[in-house]
Amino acid sequence: MDAITEKIVEAACAGGAPMADFAALCDTGGRFGGSESEAAACDYLARRLTALTGAEPQRATVDDLGWTRGPASIERCDGAGANFPCVSLVRSPATPPDGLEAGLIDLGRGAEADFTAQAAEIPGKIVMVRHEYMFTAGTIHRRRKYQWAMDHGAVGFLIACHLPGDLPVTGSSGATAERGIPAAGISAATAAALTAGGPARLRLHIAAEQAPRRTQNLILDLPGQSAEWVVLSAHIDGHHLGESAMDNATGLAAALAVAGAAAPHAASFRRGLRIAFFNVEEWALAGSAHYVDGLSAAERAAIQLNVNLDSIAGSPNLTALTSGFAAAEAWLVERARAHGRTLGAYRPLMANSDHYNFARHGIPAARIVAGFDEPQSALRYVLTPEDDRGKVDARDLTAATRLIAGIVADACRAPDLRLR
Ligand SMILES: [Zn+2]
Numbered sequence: 003m004d005a006i007t008e009k010i011v012e013a014a015c016a017g018g019a020p021m022a023d024f025a026a027l028c029d030t031g032g033r034f035g036g037s038e039s040e041a042a043a044c045d046y047l048a049r050r051l052t053a054l055t056g057a058e059p060q061r062a063t064v065d066d067l068g069w070t071r072g073p074a075s076i077e078r079c080d081g082a083g084a085n086f087p088c089v090s091l092v093r094s095p096a097t098p099p100d101g102l103e104a105g106l107i108d109l110g111r112g113a114e115a116d117f118t119a120q121a122a123e124i125p126g127k128i129v130m131v132r133h134e135y136m137f138t139a140g141t142i143h144r145r146r147k148y149q150w151a152m153d154h155g156a157v158g159f160l161i162a163c164h165l166p167g168d169l170p171v172t173g174s175s176g177a178t179a180e181r182g183i184p185a186a187g188i189s190a191a192t193a194a195a196l197t198a199g200g201p202a203r204l205r206l207h208i209a210a211e212q213a214p215r216r217t218q219n220l221i222l223d224l225p226g227q228s229a230e231w232v233v234l235s236a237h238i239d240g241h242h243l244g245e246s247a248m249d250n251a252t253g254l255a256a257a258l259a260v261a262g263a264a265a266p267h268a269a270s271f272r273r274g275l276r277i278a279f280f281n282v283e284e285w286a287l288a289g290s291a292h293y294v295d296g297l298s299a300a301e302r303a304a305i306q307l308n309v310n311l312d313s314i315a316g317s318p319n320l321t322a323l324t325s326g327f328a329a330a331e332a333w334l335v336e337r338a339r340a341h342g343r344t345l346g347a348y349r350p351l352m353a354n355s356d357h358y359n360f361a362r363h364g365i366p367a368a369r370i371v372a373g374f375d376e377p378q379s380a381l382r383y384v385l386t387p388e389d390d391r392g393k394v395d396a397r398d399l400t401a402a403t404r405l406i407a408g409i410v411a412d413a414c415r416a417p418d419l420r421l422r
Pocket residue numbers: 237249250283312313355
């Protein structure tokens with residue numbers, strides 16, 4: 003490591019960084035899109051970027067079909083048990099005012115084969131499937147299960163937490179203005195109560211409102227000596243159940259630390275560093291889609307690499323999800339080794355964070371994530387009320403921030419970077 007990169011790595015974890023910003027972001031709350039908590043986080047991030055770099059971020063408007071969560075609950079039509087709690091999934095349509103009544107069908111995990119095996123039974127029913135650990139190669143995303151439910155004629159969708167007990171789970175539904183069925187997350191305990199004595203007939207109550215809304219991405223440019231850019235991104239928004247600490251206060255805090263450490267040196271870099279804090283990521287990656295789709299072909303061609311930080315602590319082990327870019331993967335793994343770290347790599351494109359929108363435009367892009375293929379790590383609590391600051395070991399977030407500072411400095415400073 004040369005002297006400048008070493009300075010950047012050291013500065014990224016000096017003076018309380020990244021833990022002070024991590025705690026302050028957790029203090030803003032879960033940062034659900036459109037909430038006061040998310041707006042407070044945007045203001046905090048903009049202020050901190052300016053304080054750390056001396057530059058003002060652009061607040062780039064994103065127009066979005068807003069959705070506001072109202073109360074939600076489930077009752078068994080046979081009267082067994084009181085109202086069961088549930089959490090409507092993001093963008094779920096509302097049920098009729100007096101509820102949606104239908105039989106329940108339990109499809110277990112909710113793999114495609116589970117749907118086809120019971121295809122004749124599904125029309126007109128509320129299907130129940132299981133949430134799963136999200137950071138593995140074989141995970142089936144909730145939005146796919148939701149699509150299969152609609153394809154098979156279900157009228158409602160319940161997803162049960164994979165962790166035992168009373169923890170509900172949330173997430174996006176994938177419903178659009180054109181197509182959707184009411185959808186909610188429940189705890190394992192509620193799933194057991196709804197199926198005790200055989201799947202019950204249910205009445206599902208979901209209140210929700212949709213209205214056009216404006217939100218913002220924060221974009222900060224630290225120009226280098228050429229027209230080329232490295233984009234370091236992290237998503238701002240989260241979910242209301244916890245503090246969205248792992249997902250994604252960790253990524254935001256590390257990106258702030260790297261921005262502050264790199265800023266004094268950026269003018270000497272071969273290529274500029276762009277910090278992109280994307281919003282409404284939890285709403286099917288809407289903020290980054292708006293941003294990358296809105297760039298000209300020349301602007302996209304100028305981006306040599308996107309490093310996307312999403313859930314980077316909760317385990318000491320980091321993996322790069324490298325979106326099919328073999329050269330970028332080899333370069334990232336080799337650079338990590340040069341900085342004294344082992345970085346895992348997973349090549350297939352995963353549409354599970356904002357790097358996806360860069361990758362689908364042909365821009366080399368990787369998500370850095372902790373706990374990949376470690377279902378017992380603290381990352382198992384993401385999307386539940388337990389995603390709080392207590393799950394993050396300061397040593398893990400600090401070590402991750404150091405590594406990312408080193409990699410980002412290398413990417414900005416390399417004389418020649420050919421990752422496409
Ligand atoms: Zn995330």
